[in-house]
Amino acid sequence: MPDRKPYHHGNLRQAVLAASLDLIREKGIRAFTLREIARRADVSHGAPYRHFRDKADLLAAIAEEGFNRLTEAMHCAAAKATEPFPRLRNAGLAYIEFAQSQPEHFQVMFTADLDETRHPSAKIAAKGCFAELRALVDACLHAQRVKELTAEIAALLAWTHVHGVADLALRGQLGFKNKKELREFAKLAIDCFGRGCKLAEPNKH
Numbered sequence: 001m002p003d004r005k006p007y008h009h010g011n012l013r014q015a016v017l018a019a020s021l022d023l024i025r026e027k028g029i030r031a032f033t034l035r036e037i038a039r040r041a042d043v044s045h046g047a048p049y050r051h052f053r054d055k056a057d058l059l060a061a062i063a064e065e066g067f068n069r070l071t072e073a074m075h076c077a078a079a080k081a082t083e084p085f086p087r088l089r090n091a092g093l094a095y096i097e098f099a100q101s102q103p104e105h106f107q108v109m110f111t112a113d114l115d116e117t118r119h120p121s122a123k124i125a126a127k128g129c130f131a132e133l134r135a136l137v138d139a140c141l142h143a144q145r146v147k148e149l150t151a152e153i154a155a156l157l158a159w160t161h162v163h164g165v166a167d168l169a170l171r172g173q174l175g176f177k178n179k180k181e182l183r184e185f186a187k188l189a190i191d192c193f194g195r196g197c198k199l200a201e202p203n204k205h
Helices: 009-027 034-041 055-078 084-101 103-109 120-144 151-170 179-196
Strands: none
Touching: 009 034, 009 055, 009 103, 034 055, 055 084, 055 103, 055 120, 084 103, 084 120, 084 151, 084 179, 103 151, 120 151, 151 179
16 A cells, blocks of 8 residues: 655654654664654655754764754853853853754764765754854954964863763763753863863953
């Protein structure tokens, strides 16, 4: 008997993305198949292919959405402060909080294979997210007149620092009881990083 499930017409793409995130939330990326996503979205098995060529395309779309959301979260958090390092600290905290609030996106963002040719918009979103961080780090370097580090290296150090905290917290490896404890630890970690790289003045918060 032919599959006569609806295509969801105009909201098909969003329905597929929502079903994908639900599946990742429940079972992880390893259980990710277009057939299962179509079943959850209550559409025909072939419906997802109207927007996505394959699983890699769908994961790239989720990653792109995630990077855009993370960039916006970092930008808005940084805007709440005026001095360079507090702006960077706020962005770092937003990064860690994003991982806690949107773990499905976060997981895909850093595991999906984003091909420059096949997924140019996703790659642009990823690079834009790093550029947001780099601009904040660069402002700290100029304010503190740090010459030992290039903006690129300092941004990479900042990224690996906050990403490490975010990833370990998401995996439950840090052992904090609640989000408040995690946030306090994250602030301490970012401040230690800032002083170590001379991006912040000693004991200036």
